[in-house]
Amino acid sequence: MTGYLLEFSQALLALLLAPGLAGFVRWVKARLQNRRGAPIGQPYFELAKLFNKDVVISNNASWLFHVAPYIVFASVLAVTFLIPLIAAPLPFDNIGDLLVVVYLLLLGTFFLALAGLDPGTAFGGMGASREMTVAAIAEPTIALSIFSLALGAGSTNLSHIVIATLTKPGVALSPGHLLAFAALFIVSLAETGRLPVDNPSTHLELTMIHEAMILEYSGRYLALIEWASWLKLTIFFSLLANLFIPWGLALTLAPAALAIAVVTLILKLAILGVVVAVVETRIAKLRLFRVPELLGMSFVLALLAVTSSFLLK
């Protein structure tokens, strides 16, 4: 029973943290660019505002356009139940391993792309085709980089991977681990629409990917999609934080351990947020045709990670 309670509180925590994390990254970025920046709580206000607004929908849109935001949000929300956010052995471990996580994330992307195509606008189609180009190269990389950890742990179950790393701390410095981290970091930036691939803060027609797909959305649909994309950012960051540096995660259900786990999770997310903000301030967006090269790079890193953890076992 407490296990299920833990699952729900973990998902709730992720839901509540996600807009804050997005706001935090924006704020750090603004400070780095000598701007004052919106307060960290700004995304919460945005959500509240959007949920209160009416929805305007094109006459050409079909039922798919109405359903997609819910599917996108639900698939991302389902992932928060499956990944170890604050505690390691989860009661839902048997429901899904890393493959389920990867493909649930892809399911959301797929429906978002469909919804982008549905109203028949030029930008939506463009965004959808770009998003699928990125996703097609990014997904195998995510799977491969987590596989390299799974090879070390002997299980594709995310909790088992985390526990295996905790029991053998030396593994965290192995080349497979580091290469996989680098690969997953690059892919996280691509999948969450961060800077070298997509710029989250502009609506520049010629370069946008994520924004182009959701251009037709408004009101609560837009709120759901925005929330889902922030949640995705949180999920990727916590995968990076907890799979590679699992220390601080609660292994028991004692309240003290859980409190420590929550604090360390927030700390890790904040550190990764600062790193991403610094990266985004320092580099410019890649030309679209160079994006597959960057992702190809991360795929090779993941491949090498798998190779080295397979052969050096």
Added chain:
Amino acid sequence: MDNLFSQLSTLGSSLILLFGITLLWRKSLHAYTDAFQWQSAALTVVFVIIAYFGRDPELYVVAVFLFILKVLILPRYLERMGKRFGDQRESQPYVNVVTSLMLSGLLVLLAYVVTRPLVLVSDLPTRGGLPLAMGLIFVGLFVVVTRKKAMTQIVGFLVMENGIALLAALATFGIPLIVELGVFLDVLMGFLVMQVFVYHIHSTFESIDVDQMNELKH
């Protein structure tokens, strides 16, 4: 202790290989030089690690020479040459970036296969890095073969040399100092000769694109 040694040396070797592979992704000569400089710095660190754990004080001297030659002198020369020839981007290599990244991944796999018998019989704590060093040699050779600009080919050669140095250090814990010094001199001489060649190529063809060198009947 040995465990930590093997972990650190493998880690260092994979970092060195990583810089070798980033080379394939970048295009400007400046980026090539940068990656080479970082790689050499990482190589120096690996030498220091081997010197410390392998208790071989001579290797510290080698590391100092390596630092001076490959981190300070050669990148500076490369930068100067790059400035002189203006913007020399590797815009159209023989093999495009994505394919060369994939091929380099395969080359590293090949290196794993080739060195597997060696790794199996060896009981050195540094054996985990051997395939990576071999992979770096392959990747360096690949850069030499597939890039068109003479400058980037030089960097490829230097990267390959780094790979050989790493392999030697990992496999033997340091060859005698005098041999090491000879190798450094060789690298420096080789580099200078190539530099002279590049200047000649540039003054004859007004480009350092080796693709244009099939018109030798000038």
